Amino acid sequence: MSSTDDEQLAAVKDWWQRNGKPLVTGGLLAVIVVLGWQAWHRYQNNQAQGASALYQQLLETALTPSGQADAGRVAEIAGKLKSEFGGTPYAQYGSLFVAKVAVETGKLDDAASELKAVNDKPANPTLGEIARQRLARVLAAQNKAEDALKLLDGQVDKAFAASREELRGDLLVQLGRTDDAYAAYKKAKAALSEEAAVGGLQMKLDDLAKGDA
Numbered sequence: 001m002s003s004t005d006d007e008q009l010a011a012v013k014d015w016w017q018r019n020g021k022p023l024v025t026g027g028l029l030a031v032i033v034v035l036g037w038q039a040w041h042r043y044q045n046n047q048a049q050g051a052s053a054l055y056q057q058l059l060e061t062a063l064t065p066s067g068q069a070d071a072g073r074v075a076e077i078a079g080k081l082k083s084e085f086g087g088t089p090y091a092q093y094g095s096l097f098v099a100k101v102a103v104e105t106g107k108l109d110d111a112a113s114e115l116k117a118v119n120d121k122p123a124n125p126t127l128g129e130i131a132r133q134r135l136a137r138v139l140a141a142q143n144k145a146e147d148a149l150k151l152l153d154g155q156v157d158k159a160f161a162a163s164r165e166e167l168r169g170d171l172l173v174q175l176g177r178t179d180d181a182y183a184a185y186k187k188a189k190a191a192l193s194e195e196a197a198v199g200g201l202q203m204k205l206d207d208l209a210k211g212d213a
């Protein structure tokens with residue numbers, strides 16, 4: 001072997017020492033990342049399927065044909081959703097059902113607690129707004145309309161603007177602030193199409209208008 005060949009071989013060995021192992025390590029790391037990503041997706045899918053199955057049980061338990069839900073069973077399933085899938089939309093929708101049953105059985109403190117937990121850390125904006133408005137109604141039923149009004153401050157998604165303003169109007173009526181209530185109802189109506197604004201909301205506006213007559 002010539003000195004040139006020896007030099008080339010030495011250069012290759014040197015390159016391998018400096019770069020070969022990192023390349024192999026990097027290749028293995030890439031494989032591990034891909035396999036880990038696939039495993040994570042499988043895990044996520046399994047989690048979603050498990051949460052969906054529990055949620056289906058909750059629906060069947062809470063929405064009975066008789067209208068009488070088994071409060072204990074609802075709480076049990078919702079508890080599993082929280083412990084096994086906490087922080088997910090499924091778990092928080094479970095809390096909404098627990099709150100619904102609590103209201104139906106006159107346990108307003110329990111309902112408020114469930115709704116406050118969702119409102120404080122919602123899994124998504126829609127859940128947050130649903131919990132916010134339902135919590136406001138529970139507070140109103142507890143004669144805490146002022147506290148309920150504070151929940152309705154701040155920005156709101158256009159999809160929920162009408163329901164929030166109508167709720168604000170209801171709270172203001174409860175507080176005897178009819179002029180402010182009328183203004184809130186008008187805002188609610190303006191956020192709806194003409195077809196959607198002809199029901200109960202229009203009746204509330206008409207009632208307040210008659211009161212001023």
